Amino acid sequence: xxxxxxxxxxxxxxxxxxxxxxxxxxxxxxxxxxxxxxxxxxxxxxxxxxxxxxxxxxxxxxxxxxxxxxxxxxxxxxxxxxxxxxxxxxxxxxxxxxxxxxxxxxxxxxxxxxxxxxxxxxxxxxxxxxxxxxxxxxxxxxxxxxxxxxxxxxxxxxxxxxxxxxxxxxxxxxxxxxxxxxxxxxxxxxxxxxxxxxxxxxxxxxxxxxxxxxxxxxxxxxxxxxxxxxxxxxxxxxxxxxxxxxxxxxxxxxxxxxxxxxxxxxxxxxxxxxxxxxxxxxxxxxxxxxxxxxxxxxxxxxxxxxxxxxxxxxxxxxxxxxxxxxxxxxxxxxxxxxxxxxxxxxxxxxxxxxxxxxxxxxxxxxxxxxxxxxxxxxxxxxxxxxxxxxxxx
Amino acid sequence: xxxxxxxxxxxxxxxxxxxxxxxxxxxxxxxxxxxxxxxxxxxxxxxxxxxxxxxxxxxxxxxxxxxxxxxxxxxxxxxxxxxxxxxxxxxxxxxxxxxxxxxxxxxxxxxxxxxxxxxxxxxxxxxxxxxxxxxxxxxxxxxxxxxxxxxxxxxxxxxxxxxxxxxxxxxxxxxxxxxxxxxxxxxxxxxxxxxxxxxxxxxxxxxxxxxxxxxxxxxxxxxxxxxxxxxxxxxxxxxxxxxxxxxxxxxxxxxxxxxxxxxxxxxxxxxxxxxxxxxxxxxxxxxxxxxxxxxxxxxxxxxxxxxxxxxxxxxxxxxxxxxxxxxxxxxx
Numbered sequence: 001x002x003x004x005x006x007x008x009x010x011x012x013x014x015x016x017x018x019x020x021x022x023x024x025x026x027x028x029x030x031x032x033x034x035x036x037x038x039x040x041x042x043x044x045x046x047x048x049x050x051x052x053x054x055x056x057x058x059x060x061x062x063x064x065x066x067x068x069x070x071x072x073x074x075x076x077x078x079x080x081x082x083x084x085x086x087x088x089x090x091x092x093x094x095x096x097x098x099x100x101x102x103x104x105x106x107x108x109x110x111x112x113x114x115x116x117x118x119x120x121x122x123x124x125x126x127x128x129x130x131x132x133x134x135x136x137x138x139x140x141x142x143x144x145x146x147x148x149x150x151x152x153x154x155x156x157x158x159x160x161x162x163x164x165x166x167x168x169x170x171x172x173x174x175x176x177x178x179x180x181x182x183x184x185x186x187x188x189x190x191x192x193x194x195x196x197x198x199x200x201x202x203x204x205x206x207x208x209x210x211x212x213x214x215x216x217x218x219x220x221x222x223x224x225x226x227x228x229x230x231x232x233x234x235x236x237x238x239x240x241x242x243x244x245x246x247x248x249x250x251x252x253x254x255x256x257x258x259x260x261x262x263x264x265x266x267x268x269x270x271x272x273x274x275x276x277x278x279x280x281x282x283x284x285x286x287x288x289x290x291x292x293x294x295x296x297x298x299x300x301x302x303x304x305x306x307x308x309x310x311x312x313x314x315x316x317x318x319x320x321x322x323x324x325x326x327x328x329x330x331x332x333x334x335x336x337x338x339x340x341x342x343x344x345x346x347x348x349x350x351x352x353x354x355x356x357x358x359x360x361x362x363x364x365x366x367x368x369x370x371x372x373x374x375x376x377x378x379x380x381x382x383x384x385x386x387x388x389x390x391x392x393x
Numbered sequence: 394x395x396x397x398x399x400x401x402x403x404x405x406x407x408x409x410x411x412x413x414x415x416x417x418x419x420x421x422x423x424x425x426x427x428x429x430x431x432x433x434x435x436x437x438x439x440x441x442x443x444x445x446x447x448x449x450x451x452x453x454x455x456x457x458x459x460x461x462x463x464x465x466x467x468x469x470x471x472x473x474x475x476x477x478x479x480x481x482x483x484x485x486x487x488x489x490x491x492x493x494x495x496x497x498x499x500x501x502x503x504x505x506x507x508x509x510x511x512x513x514x515x516x517x518x519x520x521x522x523x524x525x526x527x528x529x530x531x532x533x534x535x536x537x538x539x540x541x542x543x544x545x546x547x548x549x550x551x552x553x554x555x556x557x558x559x560x561x562x563x564x565x566x567x568x569x570x571x572x573x574x575x576x577x578x579x580x581x582x583x584x585x586x587x588x589x590x591x592x593x594x595x596x597x598x599x600x601x602x603x604x605x606x607x608x609x610x611x612x613x614x615x616x617x618x619x620x621x622x623x624x625x626x627x628x629x630x631x632x633x634x635x636x637x638x639x640x641x642x643x644x645x646x647x648x649x650x651x652x653x654x655x656x657x658x659x660x661x662x663x664x665x666x667x668x669x670x671x672x673x674x675x676x677x678x679x680x681x682x683x684x685x686x687x688x689x690x691x692x693x694x695x696x697x698x699x700x701x702x703x704x705x706x707x708x709x710x711x712x713x714x715x716x717x718x719x720x721x722x723x724x725x
Binding site: 224225227228230231232233234235236237239240241243244322326329330333334335336349352353354355357358359365368371372375376379380 | 407408411412415416419420422536537539540541542543544545548549551552555653654655656657658659661662665666676677680681683688691692695696699700703
């Protein structure tokens, strides 16, 4: 083509108006720096932006982060140890925190209790005594503890006034401080879900990966196995498995035993997701290329196939944490899960077995509140992650 | 359809066999067995004839034999309707279990009904009124229903029902009706006592169902044919009922499959709290004392219940949706 044919009347005499200059798209559409940032952002960055738009998920994420940070410093946060008993205060009701006494500002304090045993029912009775103003101390030396069993410490975030006791959430039958036990219980209850999910994540990826990548009879076999596991009611099976754990195992071993039990029935959903994705992905060119270059199946699955939908997997794993936490709570509540002296929220709730408890000592049900909050937070957080997992939608 | 039913029934056989094997492995797994406990007790009391007793028990229940043989005997018995023998109650399992199985099925059935009746209108409402205040409220309560441990809900509701409705605590009927012949009073009492277990067991299932129905219906509502229908002047109620709702019903029925295992799990824990004469307390007790045939037959019963539930939901789906009974849906 010659340059002079740009504007050339054709046979009908209408001028041809296509310019022969090379077309520069930027001349038409100028990208603002903001748009440019958006279009050039990496996948993970876009997920992050998208996640931030889900307010509830962000708040839940921060809440969970704080809780998980707290389990590192339980000893510091809790005013008492888990086995410390206040012999003078069995079944003490929660002490309300006050700021003002008779119109005067004092700072956070509680009224001390007058203890009396009911002569007929023998039930302990407590009456707050307005004369006993017991001011809380902060960053104070209190009960001795061994920090992570490594070194001794005495520093607490807050402790009772000198020669006084402090039970903000009340005590149980033996006089254990409920708030302290609740704080320590977080350590077990929160981590058991994470470990369990990690385990079921591994199981799901490996088993689902094998089924999806190889297909054929392997796939068929695994599919049937998953179907069987899914058609079984979880709790009775958990119970049966938990009944296998020998009674003389140490606390730590029982803990891992329960984690494994929880994970054993949970991996099926994830394995299904992995399988169905792999079934379609293994036909892609990049996968065939990797095969021709002689990569081993484990490398192809792990290096080339899984990363393409890792974000989805992480989101669905997050959504299965609450089921694990509730599972642990239910098992321990029924007495077949964790056992004393381990302190977990389920073990604490084990004290609230019957309606009498609801009537007489309602504060023993307090450990349910963190359970509900954490489960809710994980659900919202997982929802946000799931929405963010596919930022191109 | 007939071919589909036959195919579906054939799939059940290996599934049930696998389940029974799994269950047998689990109930056999604890170290030691009931027999050794009995012998130890017998010897510690210094009774004579321990050897004979052991021999008798061994012969009767094949206790000393290899694992596979024991499994074979158990399954063979199950096939003939013989559930085995409960060591602890010293009765055949079928006699110990008796009415409990029926009661469990009644509770499960009532709960499925409850879940549907509640989830259906609420799900439809919150989907058609997306992002309204009531939609948020429903979503919030749904989330809460998923998050509250069921035993806790049971405890609190039991207390409330006792205080405000005057329903006696625990059990499935008022004490005066136990072991009485059936009467209207008894039926009424049972229905009254079914209220709370149904509410508690159904709460998480209902919440999940509402969320799923809402999501499905929302997907359908944004499709072209709905717009077309509306543009052609169909009244909104008719438009909703006739097309999108029917489409979103599929997962509703398919859900029985996943709902039943959840219900049974919930039923175990709730019946423990509420001392309902259903399966929960007995299963727990049997598991703790290694009463293996009782526990095994129980687990097997629960599994069969869910497998049949899944079968029924699959058949209903196939009847409703020709794509499933004609295509490869069954293979997926």
